[in-house]
Amino acid sequence: MKQQLDQSSEMTMDIFGKISGHEQVVFCNDPSTGLQAIIAIHNTTLGPALGGTRMYPYANLDEALDDVLRLSEGMTYKCAAADIDFGGAKGVIIGDPKTDKSPALFRAYGQFVDSLNGRFFTGTDMGTTMEDFVQASKETPFINGIPVEFGGGGDSSVPTAQGVIYSLKATAEYLYGDETLSGKTYAIQGLGKVGFKVAEQLLEMGAHLVVTDINQDAIAAIQAKALAIQGNVAIVESEEIYGVDADIFIPCAMGGILNDETIEKLKVRAVVGSANNQLKSDLHAKLLHEKGILYAPDYIVNAGGLIQVADELYGANKARVLMKTKAIYQSILDIYKQSELDAITTLEAANRKCQQRLEEQRGRNNFYSRQKSPKWTFK
Template identity: 55%
Template sequence: MRIFEEMAKYGHEQVHFLQHRGTGLKGIVAIHDTTLGPALGGCRMRPYETEEEALFDVLRLSRGMTYKCGVVDVDNGGGKAVLIGDPNQDKSPELFRVFGRYVQGLGGRFYTGTDMGTTPQDFVHAKRESSCFVGLPVEYGGSGNTAVPTALGVFEAIKATAMWLWGSTELTGRRFAVQGVGKVGALVVQHLVEAGGAVYVTDVSQPNLDAVVTATPGEQLLGVVGPEEIYGLDVDVFVPCALGAILNDETIYELRCAAVVGSANNQLLDMEKHGAMLAERGILYAPDYLANAGGLIQVADELQGYVPERVLAKTKAIYDMLLQVYAFSAEREIPTWLAADRLVEQRIEQVKDLKAVWVQKAR
């Protein structure tokens, strides 16, 4: 992979490669854009098969964080960290303490916390070495489980999509295919069921499936299906809550739904190509970085003094933001992902302009 070409392609400022022999730490931190403020984004841990796969993931994820921060109007730019390893085997307190020291060495340009494969408890160790960690457990001074606002934001996005398509937020009798029922997906299922919806579910983890099946009333659980079956189900909304890049040349033609709204990051393998394919099929796409922004809203709030009521209000505002994106998309006759991008880019340019006014830094 030509790293500088990839950085130029996505518009990145910095990419840092981390290694520590004693703990086995191998990781990458990507800082995309700091126009709006210090970069903010989670730390993911996965057993990536190649270094190129890890780099591809962190570049796409960090770019998405810039747009996520912009669309919900927080004073942060986009960044992301990935750790290469099996989260079930390769973690240790010392590994996360070393990671904390590397993050501290970035001088406040990057704040991070939990993501796929990591937990708030992991960063209790990292916090001992750095002040640049957010989303810790409440007992350690953090704001708690970010899956809660993330799932609520997805639910608000689903309601906004229902209003746009069908003129009502009523979900009773609506059918949903939920891909991934981990810490966020399971809560999304709970919201949908409480609102009267019925769900198909899939996950590669049997314990995740068992927990959701146990918690879901039988009449509202339409079925547990295999990972490949989830795409072709006849539903109102496809809800991806697992890995990204799942909307691609093959899967888009399988979809039998009116809309895609979920928490997974970077759902479109290729934004332009696959966003256009969804539009051509008449499938409404909720830009993922807006639908899943609830967790980001919570951890960004920690940086200014966590206020739960403020987080709740901003997370519920995802409903109105998404309707604005849909309206802008229809007005300009452009795909929804591009409409969201342009609204964010307008804000970034406005912030660049206002920062042209010089102020004396506090000493």
């Protein structure tokens, strides 16, 4: 018994050590629907925590916990960088989105979200849809990123993709002195909700694309698009994308893809993509810097969707979303210039900017001092 207690205590300490940088981690279990989920609230300095919920068939609980902790911390920085009054959080549902979804499962998840009483607002992410969160919204008002017909802002991948385009233009301006994107070659990893929209816009601008995706329907669709406008698209296998001769690499799939092995293969001048947590570790930002590859911090590049879902909580306004999304262009340029001025990586420059905002706002705009209503309106 003593040995069992000691092992249990050690396990508990391991968990608390792992989540020490977070305010709250909630494990959600509903056997009747099969729901197994984790909600991680990283920081509410700027306001109530905001972050999407993804559904993925994680191999084990540790893998799911590591992912939600990493993603939720990234949301804190993303909110700070986008200058919105929300903190960072994330949710993950353990399961295969193709086979394990049900309306009842998302209603059960909505009940867990509701139990946090406004500390956490959530909506779609990888593996989930707006329709899933229409179900969740039947149990809680703390849902965003839902269809226009239900009072939401609609598809958040639209402003996310637009933010990537603005980031690419800022990168071109910094590297070439001209923000024009046509005539250059872009290696795109992932043709999902965001990646496909980015690829479409680049094709229409006259860019050359090299793409990869495991979804053959997406590959066929982008080939059809290229054929219709006489565009230029080449298809490569998943691992080949890293060694493509291109101007800019655009990762729009899973995170953690920039590591020792893949960075060594890169033959590009910059990395500008929408995938969350592209760097395997912060050290890989330094490795990119040393190799002379400009890295656009992903949490700034992909902030367009966050801007829209945050805006929705004040009453959806597409013009306001577009205005704030356009600001990504200048934010990326400022980060590049600050990185060069201070002789630090672009990640360090971005993180310092976010940390400064968090420190400036500490005690000023905390969730607990805000109105408890789930929706706010501008005065």
